[in-house]
Amino acid sequence: MSRIYQTDGLRFRYPDEWRAQEESGDEGLTVTVDGDGPAFCTITLLEGRPPVDEVLDAGVDAYREVYEDFDVEPVECQVAGRAARGRNVDFFCLELVSSAWLRAFRTG
Numbered sequence: 001m002s003r004i005y006q007t008d009g010l011r012f013r014y015p016d017e018w019r020a021q022e023e024s025g026d027e028g029l030t031v032t033v034d035g036d037g038p039a040f041c042t043i044t045l046l047e048g049r050p051p052v053d054e055v056l057d058a059g060v061d062a063y064r065e066v067y068e069d070f071d072v073e074p075v076e077c078q079v080a081g082r083a084a085r086g087r088n089v090d091f092f093c094l095e096l097v098s099s100a101w102l103r104a105f106r107t108g
Contacts, residue, residue, distance in 0.1 A: 001016040002014060002015060002016055003015075003016055003018070003020070005020050005031060005033065007022075007029065007031075009045060009107070010029075010031070010043065010045060012043070012080075014033040014041070015033075015035060017035055017036075018033045018034055018035040019033065019034065019035075020032070020033045021033075026047075027044075027046055027047055027048065028044060028045045028046045028047040028048075029044070029045045030042060030043070030044045030045075031043050031044075049106060049107075049108070052084075052085050052104045052105060052106060053085070055104045056085060056086065056087050056102055056104050059087065059089075059102040060072055060087055060089065060102070063089050063091060063100065067091040067092065067093070069091070069092060070089055070090060070091035070092075071089070071090045071091075072087050072088070072089050073087065073088040073090075074086070074087055075087065075088055077103065079103050079105055082105045082107075083105065084103050084104060084105035085103075085104060085105070086101060086102050086103040086104065087101075087102045088100075088101055088102075089101075089102065
């Protein structure tokens with residue numbers, strides 16, 4: 001089974017055993033869903049609607065501040081039927097290879 005998260009401008013399904021947490025700030029709304037394992041998903045709605053590449057570059061820069069060695073691959077994809085751009089980031093954390101998928105698209 002799955003649950004549905006819904007707020008003004010955002011709706012998605014997530015696993016029934018996961019939990020959703022909201023955080024509102026000056027820049028917009030952030031929703032994180034996660035379970036007991038290592039996987040999670042964070043979605044941020046940015047109020048100022050900054051350029052997509054600016055958002056993605058800021059995400060990669062955040063990884064650069066924490067991890068010395070990582071690989072970044074640019075991607076173009078679809079998210080909920082919308083054209084999106086992204087970055088796939090592979091990095092080492094606690095001697096394990098980890099991956100992050102950053103995706104961004106404009107709405108409205």
